[in-house]
């Protein structure tokens with residue numbers, strides 16, 4: 001017999017989450033019916049999932065996003081192996097067991113899979129600079145497509161059937177209607193985007209031919225850092241807006257260049273959708289759970305964003321408030337290929353995976369990013 005308090009809590013809970021209800025018998029709960037998403041929401045941080053896919057290889061797990069995803073998986077009881085060549089990653093970011101290696105080395109990959117008995121792969125490893133990809137497309141096709149194929153080939157050989165892949169909104173056509181859905185036309189405008197789209201397409205064919213189940217996550221602008229300031233973005237000469245602002249705030253750069261103030265947006269600067277790296281990590285765990293529930297081979301695409309846009313000026317102003325410093329700014333011309341406005345339609349990931357971003361508001365993104373940035377790079381003031 002449940003206590004009155006427990007009954008009250010059950011009724012309140014199912015009232016709050018309309019995806020479930022309680023069957024009562026003479027006013028006593030007999031059982032509760034919940035859909036998967038509601039159950040997940042109610043459990044929140046305590047949800048551990050069924051973890052059918054327990055042993056996970058995280059390629060690129062010493063990098064910015066992979067390390068956050070790896071840490072979340074470790075915290076949630078998964079068995080994580082990080083595989084990274086440390087080309088842009090950091091040894092101290094790697095979670096779980098660490099293997100230093102390169103996806104170009106097929107023999108070594110084979111050995112790693114022979115010993116690993118993995119249930120799933122999260123594939124973050126890639127070259128990721130748009131500008132560099134224009135100057136050196138060979139590096140990008142080699143690393144993001146050829147080396148990615150090495151990984152898939154090894155997965156097929158070792159019967160590892162599940163993969164979550166890091167893609168990007170850059171694959172979508174520039175004139176996609178806003179908000180961008182997963183059905184938007186794909187038409188990248190740079191080699192980096194081409195390589196990501198090529199791998200998305202390869203995954204579709206591998207689902208049909210080899211039964212490889214995949215979730216493709218198309219990230220929008222990723223920012224923020226871990227709450228304890230131990231993980232975050234550490235790249236040389238960042239091209240992203242937020243670390244560039246903070247480098248000026250720290251006195252490491254003279255001024256920030258804002259590219260274009262004549263866009264057709266509310267303040268004339270470009271509008272972007274920012275997702276907190278911790279929410280992105282959550283999306284990866286949800287993607288794994290989704291794969292573990294699929295009996296047939298699938299290759300599904302999901303946007304991961306916050307679903308709202310902030311203008312460059314809004315981000316700069318909010319950064320000044322959070323850092324308590326003025327950021328010197330210059331206005332430059334628009335950069336070729338920069339879009340006026342882009343933000344995600346996140347209905348699909350919310351409905352199908354139960355994604356609920358917790359940290360993807362501008363204030364939390366900037367506060368966590370600033371705390372990490374200041375600690376990692378030192379303050380010149």
Ligand SMILES: NC(=O)c1ccc[n+]([C@@H]2O[C@H](COP(=O)([O-])OP(=O)(O)OC[C@H]3O[C@@H](n4cnc5c(N)ncnc54)[C@H](O)[C@@H]3O)[C@@H](O)[C@H]2O)c1
Nearest residue numbers: 060062063064065085086087088089102103125126166168
């Ligand atoms: N950062 C963003 O805003 C963003 C946006 C959209 C998509 N993505 C995608 O997310 C993924 C992770 O990005 P990130 O920002 O964490 O970048 P990152 O550079 O911090 O991480 C990539 C990691 O992969 C490793 N790596 C690269 N090539 C490798 C290889 N051949 N073998 C083994 N390890 C290799 C690097 O050392 C690094 O640790 C990438 O696939 C990127 O394309 C990132």
